[in-house]
Amino acid sequence: MSDSNPRFGKLRPELENSQAADALRKEAELSSQGWLNEVKRNKELGLEAAPSIEDRTISTFARGELPHFAGINTFLKMPYVEDVHKAGQYDVAVFGIPLDTGTTYRPGTRFGPQGIRKISALYGTYYFEMGVDLREQMTMCDLGDVFVIPANIEKAFDQISRAVSHVFASGAFPIMLGGDHSIGYPCVRGIAPHVNGNIGIIHVDRHVDTQEKDMDERMHTTPWFHATNIDNAPPKNLVQFGIGGWQVPRPGVKISRERGTTIMTITDIMEMGLDKALDIAIEVASEGTEAVYLSFDIDSVDAGFVPGTGWPEPGGLLPREALHIVNRVARETNLCAMELVEVSPPYDVAETTALLATRVIVDTLAALVDAGKLPRSTPTWLKPEPATEPWAL
Numbered sequence: 001m002s003d004s005n006p007r008f009g010k011l012r013p014e015l016e017n018s019q020a021a022d023a024l025r026k027e028a029e030l031s032s033q034g035w036l037n038e039v040k041r042n043k044e045l046g047l048e049a050a051p052s053i054e055d056r057t058i059s060t061f062a063r064g065e066l067p068h069f070a071g072i073n074t075f076l077k078m079p080y081v082e083d084v085h086k087a088g089q090y091d092v093a094v095f096g097i098p099l100d101t102g103t104t105y106r107p108g109t110r111f112g113p114q115g116i117r118k119i120s121a122l123y124g125t126y127y128f129e130m131g132v133d134l135r136e137q138m139t140m141c142d143l144g145d146v147f148v149i150p151a152n153i154e155k156a157f158d159q160i161s162r163a164v165s166h167v168f169a170s171g172a173f174p175i176m177l178g179g180d181h182s183i184g185y186p187c188v189r190g191i192a193p194h195v196n197g198n199i200g201i202i203h204v205d206r207h208v209d210t211q212e213k214d215m216d217e218r219m220h221t222t223p224w225f226h227a228t229n230i231d232n233a234p235p236k237n238l239v240q241f242g243i244g245g246w247q248v249p250r251p252g253v254k255i256s257r258e259r260g261t262t263i264m265t266i267t268d269i270m271e272m273g274l275d276k277a278l279d280i281a282i283e284v285a286s287e288g289t290e291a292v293y294l295s296f297d298i299d300s301v302d303a304g305f306v307p308g309t310g311w312p313e314p315g316g317l318l319p320r321e322a323l324h325i326v327n328r329v330a331r332e333t334n335l336c337a338m339e340l341v342e343v344s345p346p347y348d349v350a351e352t353t354a355l356l357a358t359r360v361i362v363d364t365l366a367a368l369v370d371a372g373k374l375p376r377s378t379p380t381w382l383k384p385e386p387a388t389e390p391w392a393l
């Protein structure tokens with residue numbers, strides 16, 4: 001904004017140091033090269049537009065971000081990388097884990113990755129408040145989905161661990177789109193062998209998910225019992241944030257008590273304030289660990305905002321609180337990977353659940369970029385050895 005041009009107004013004095021003023025200034029600093037590269041590619045692949053089209057950045061066939069309602073949806077319209085050997089060429093690799101065999105009430109989370117990808121097309125890559133443009137400041141791909149085995153959850157777990165292990169070892173930041181919460185265990189199992197030290201887990205949820213078995217099997221109520229049996233994922237570094245209500249099974253509570261996991265209820269968070277609660281959560285997950293894993297269950301948010309989930313529960317987080325949580329976790333921990341679970345599109349009214357899931361992910365990425373953590377060099381916590389599968393028999 002220029003003071004010399006009379007057509008441009010000045011900000012009100014009381015807003016000169018506001019976030020909005022900062023955002024207006026930051027946008028001017030952002031590159032547009034990523035966008036120009038995309039336009040060039042779109043025209044090469046999708047033909048020059050008809051002569052009547054005045055905007056010559058438009059192509060004949062829709063390629064890339066625009067129009068938002070068109071195209072084949074990957075996450076945020078990022079390139080679909082079919083050859084997973086290339087995952088490490090990107091700063092961030094998103095992939096789906098379409099497993100809902102572990103659900104104990106509503107199914108449908110097998111469609112979660114597709115639901116999230118579909119509504120993610122609504123977003124561009126630029127985040128106004130933070131002054132971040134993901135397309136300009138980092139690279140991201142969508143690897144498609146893991147081939148899960150719906151009739152056998154243990155075989156599905158083996159496939160998931162192997163996939164997560166591959167992506168994590170590549171050096172790309174892995175983002176897993178669930179799927180029900182049973183995937184938390186095989187995801188951590190795929191990561192832990194590559195971490196040079198202990199791994200802390202921040203588990204945002206209404207439910208504890210710490211019982212050993214549910215209906216005689218490992219289900220979406222059980223991931224943290226099994227994850228905290230992994231040598232370098234100790235229960236003292238598991239923090240369970242936003243827990244409460246009438247869907248917390250007593251067998252899980254017993255395990256959390258015995259193992260000394262850190263549970264923080266919504267009332268705890270309300271009473272001490274979200275930031276103070278987050279100070280504690282971040283400390284628990286970080287104390288003595290090399291890396292932190294974020295497991296975000298969309299049902300941690302009040303059921304009114306997220307109807308499309310397996311076990312909706314009123315009284316949870318507000319969407320803006322959820323976004324604040326991931327913002328701080330991304331900035332203040334050695335975040336090494338994240339999963340977003342329990343989006344069930346068949347129950348999702350007006351796609352609001354998948355919409356919030358997308359926000360949780362892109363806000364995490366924006367905070368990582370804004371904090372200078374993405375793009376990243378080889379992560380300090382990554383062991384140099386090639387991928388191993390200590391869980392495989």
Ligand SMILES: [Mn+2]
Pocket residue numbers: 181205206207297299300311342
């Ligand atoms: Mn849950």
